[in-house]
Amino acid sequence: xxxxxxxxxxxxxxxxxxxxxxxxxxxxxxxxxxxxxxxxxxxxxxxxxxxxxxxxxxxxxxxxxxxxxxxxxxxxxxxxxxxxxxxxxxxxxxxxxxxxxxxxxxxxxxxxxxxxxxxxxxxxxxxxxxxxxxxxxxxxxxxxxxxxxxxxxxxxxxxxxxxxxxxxxxxxxxxxxxxxxxxxxxxxxxxxxxxxxxxxxxxxxxxxxxxxxxxxxxxxxxxxxxxxxxxxxxxxxxxxxxxxxxxxxxxxxxxxxxxxxxxxxxxxxxxxxxxxxxxxxxxxxxxxxxxxxxxxxxxxxxxxxxxxxxxxxxxxxxxxxxxxxxxxxxxxxxxxxxxxxxxxxxxxxxxxxxxxxxxxxxxxxxxxxxxxxxxxxxxxxxxxxxxxxxxxxxxxxxxxxxxxxxxxxxxxxxxxxxxxxxxxxxxxxxxxxxxxxxxxxxxxxxxxxxxxxxxxxxxxxxxx
Amino acid sequence: xxxxxxxxxxxxxxxxxxxxxxxxxxxxxxxxxxxxxxxxxxxxxxxxxxxxxxxxxxxxxxxxxxxxxxxxxxxxxxxxxxxxxxxxxxxxxxxxxxxxxxxx
Numbered sequence: 001x002x003x004x005x006x007x008x009x010x011x012x013x014x015x016x017x018x019x020x021x022x023x024x025x026x027x028x029x030x031x032x033x034x035x036x037x038x039x040x041x042x043x044x045x046x047x048x049x050x051x052x053x054x055x056x057x058x059x060x061x062x063x064x065x066x067x068x069x070x071x072x073x074x075x076x077x078x079x080x081x082x083x084x085x086x087x088x089x090x091x092x093x094x095x096x097x098x099x100x101x102x103x104x105x106x107x108x109x110x111x112x113x114x115x116x117x118x119x120x121x122x123x124x125x126x127x128x129x130x131x132x133x134x135x136x137x138x139x140x141x142x143x144x145x146x147x148x149x150x151x152x153x154x155x156x157x158x159x160x161x162x163x164x165x166x167x168x169x170x171x172x173x174x175x176x177x178x179x180x181x182x183x184x185x186x187x188x189x190x191x192x193x194x195x196x197x198x199x200x201x202x203x204x205x206x207x208x209x210x211x212x213x214x215x216x217x218x219x220x221x222x223x224x225x226x227x228x229x230x231x232x233x234x235x236x237x238x239x240x241x242x243x244x245x246x247x248x249x250x251x252x253x254x255x256x257x258x259x260x261x262x263x264x265x266x267x268x269x270x271x272x273x274x275x276x277x278x279x280x281x282x283x284x285x286x287x288x289x290x291x292x293x294x295x296x297x298x299x300x301x302x303x304x305x306x307x308x309x310x311x312x313x314x315x316x317x318x319x320x321x322x323x324x325x326x327x328x329x330x331x332x333x334x335x336x337x338x339x340x341x342x343x344x345x346x347x348x349x350x351x352x353x354x355x356x357x358x359x360x361x362x363x364x365x366x367x368x369x370x371x372x373x374x375x376x377x378x379x380x381x382x383x384x385x386x387x388x389x390x391x392x393x394x395x396x397x398x399x400x401x402x403x404x405x406x407x408x409x410x411x412x413x414x415x416x417x418x419x420x421x422x423x424x425x426x427x428x429x430x431x432x433x434x435x436x437x438x439x440x441x442x443x444x445x446x447x448x449x450x451x452x453x454x455x456x457x458x459x460x461x462x463x464x
Numbered sequence: 465x466x467x468x469x470x471x472x473x474x475x476x477x478x479x480x481x482x483x484x485x486x487x488x489x490x491x492x493x494x495x496x497x498x499x500x501x502x503x504x505x506x507x508x509x510x511x512x513x514x515x516x517x518x519x520x521x522x523x524x525x526x527x528x529x530x531x532x533x534x535x536x537x538x539x540x541x542x543x544x545x546x547x548x549x550x551x552x553x554x555x556x557x558x559x560x561x562x563x564x565x566x567x568x
Contacts, residue, residue: 056510074490074533078509081491104498108508109476109515116514196474 005031006040012203013093013125014117014181016055023053023087023095033097036090038250052098054084054106059119063091064253064263064270079106092120110192118185126181129174136171143167150388152370152381156347157340158222159235165218169211176204221343238285245277298337306356318350320458322365325451330354330362344374345381363444369459370438382438389419389431389440403431410449412456434460470522473550476507480515481547484539487528490516519543 007026011019023033028050031043060071068076075094076086083103084096096106107113143164147154154160180202188199223235249270256266300312316337322328338349348369354362370385372378386403393401403417410416411432419429428446432439432455439459447455470477479497488496490512497507507515516537519525524543529536539547 070533074535075510075513077533078490078494078513081494082509084509104506104508106508106510108506109474109511112511112514116510 001045003045004034005043005045006037007043008040010203010205010208012177012180012201014121014184015201015203016057016117016198017200018203019055019095020053023097024051027051027053027097033087033095036088036095038254041088049099052100052103053087054096054098056094056096056106056113057092057116057120058089058094059092059116059123061089061092061094062263062267063124064257064266066257066260066263066266082106091124107198110188110196110198113198114185114188114192121181126178129178132170132174133178136167136174139167140164140171151384152345152347155377155381156342156345156370158225158342159231159340161342161344162218162222166215169215173208173211176207180204225341225343234285234288237288238281241281241284245274245281248277249274304355311356316350318352319348319369320350320365320367320455322352322363324458325447325454326445330358332358333362344372344377346371346373365441365443367439367441367459371462372436372438375436378436378438382433385438385440386417386431389429393419393421401427406430408432410452410456412453412460432456432460437461470518470524470546472553473546475505476511477515478547478550479505480507480512481519481524481539481543484525484537484543487536487538489534489536491534 009019009022011022026033026043027046028048030046030048032046032051033053034042034044036042058072058075060069065072072094079086079096083098083100084106085098087095087097089095143154143160146160147164154164184199184201191197191199223232252273253266253270256269261269298314298316301315302313303310304313305311311334313334314336316335318335318337321335322333332355334351334353334355336351336353338347340347346369348371350365350367350369352365353359354364370381372381389403390399390401393399400422402420402423404420404423406416406418408414408416411430413432413434415433417431419427419431421427428443430439430441430447432441434456437460439455441455473481476497479500480493482500483493483496493512494507494509497505516525520527520537522542523540524546525537526540527535528538
């Protein structure tokens with residue numbers, strides 16, 4: 001039977017009474033706190049006993065102290081004199097236990113205790129939450145801006161959705177932690193001034209667990225839906241890199257502590273190292289993607305020179321080809337497909353282009369198919385795509401194109417529109433709506449009814 | 465901040481300063497306060513540690529001796545004045561009470 005166990009309790013940093021109750025319950029069930037490690041709280045098996053725990057805050061302590069300072073040792077001696085034995089510490093938070101029945105508490109002045117909690121909070125926890133909050137606001141705003149500009153792109157990408165979800169959750173979590181702390185502190189100060197009592201603390205454990213569960217669900221959903229092996233590999237490499245950096249930083253910090261390096265040097269190296277390794281990881285990911293090793297797309301089958309440019313030729317399995325609609329004897333086409341998907345919708349960007357030198361004689365084809373899997377987002381996507389097409393034809397801010405309804409039956413669709421330049425000149429660009437699919441199509445040739453029929457058959461329903 | 469805090473002394477502050485009429489260390493204070501008050505007032509070790517620091521910062525007490533981690537203190541004239549003011553405040557309160565309700 002194991003004599004030590006590791007637990008991962010979730011407590012707000014100032015939840016003094018919550019932590020005390022938790023530790024007293026654990027001791028009552030035969031598990032005594034041994035230490036607070038980087039990965040969980042370590043408990044040692046003991047005889048079940050009634051023990052009093054006291055959590056107190058020592059603002060001068062630091063997570064980077066190589067060993068307890070003289071001041072901390074003096075503090076410990078004061079506590080020992082009244083029967084309180086040091087159990088563990090986590091940066092400024094110090095935990096003591098006392099086996100006497102009714103010991104004098106370590107803190108007998110609520111105002112002084114609140115002052116110490118606040119000094120400790122300002123030293124470590126609050127700055128961390130403010131950093132999360134600032135990042136959360138910036139990323140949530142960026143996500144919101146992307147959502148407003150191109151909701152179809154956001155909705156068709158699990159990576160985009162997960163990224164947005166994570167930052168919104170981080171924003172909510174940091175806001176709730178900061179808000180809960182200041183709300184408790186305001187009440188605690190009032191009560192301490194009025195009658196000298198310490199107001200019980202609490203943690204938003206349920207909310208934090210909910211956020212963690214949502215993030216893990218989102219992450220597993222995102223990973224499981226990735227069809228692109230390179231993207232999958234890049235994502236796993238990133239997750240692995242973040243984990244490795246975290247472990248490395250903790251390892252370095254612990255080594256520096258063992259080497260008795262001062263807290264300021266340890267803190268500088270740890271923070272500096274975290275930032276440096278974070279930058280190295282980001283640059284590596286960008287390099288991997290840019291170099292093509294972890295390409296988020298697909299590989300060309302060949303390339304050719306055109307002037308100073310190197311043109312890539314693809315042979316991706318696009319769902320509709322010009323050959324499906326007309327006889328073609330040309331064999332230098334490039335078929336390119338970009339696919340992204342989420343649990344809400346999928347997006348297929350397809351291009352069929354001839355060799356550049358033949359582009360005047362040989363027709364090309366471009367289309368985007370949005371396949372909606374979650375019907376409530378259909379109208380939102382449809383409206384935005386409609387607006388975006390019109391916005392793409394502007395002159396000095398004036399929209400110079402119109403989308404004029406055409407007979408959808410040839411397309412086998414429920415609605416179809418054709419782009420007209422200034423309402424008079426028809427262009428070979430269409431927007432077609434199917435029950436689940438939305439298609440934007442651009443051709444070089446005028447489409448016949450038969451062509452439209454083929455388009456409907458190929459792109460109107462499930463196109464996998 | 466601390467000046468405002470010590471405008472009125474709490475019971476714990478009062479008895480800590482009272483103990484320091486004579487030179488003593490922190491642990492002596494932890495024992496003496498309950499003795500002086502028949503257990504009515506207890507000072508927590510954490511509270512005492514913080515108050516000693518604050519009294520030192522306010523020059524209401526001074527350090528007299530350092531033996532290892534054991535530090536001894538004694539009240540300063542400034543601390544004595546504050547203690548006297550507190551005494552006057554408390555006796556004024558007692559006197560006002562007695563005027564209305566009589567003594568024991």
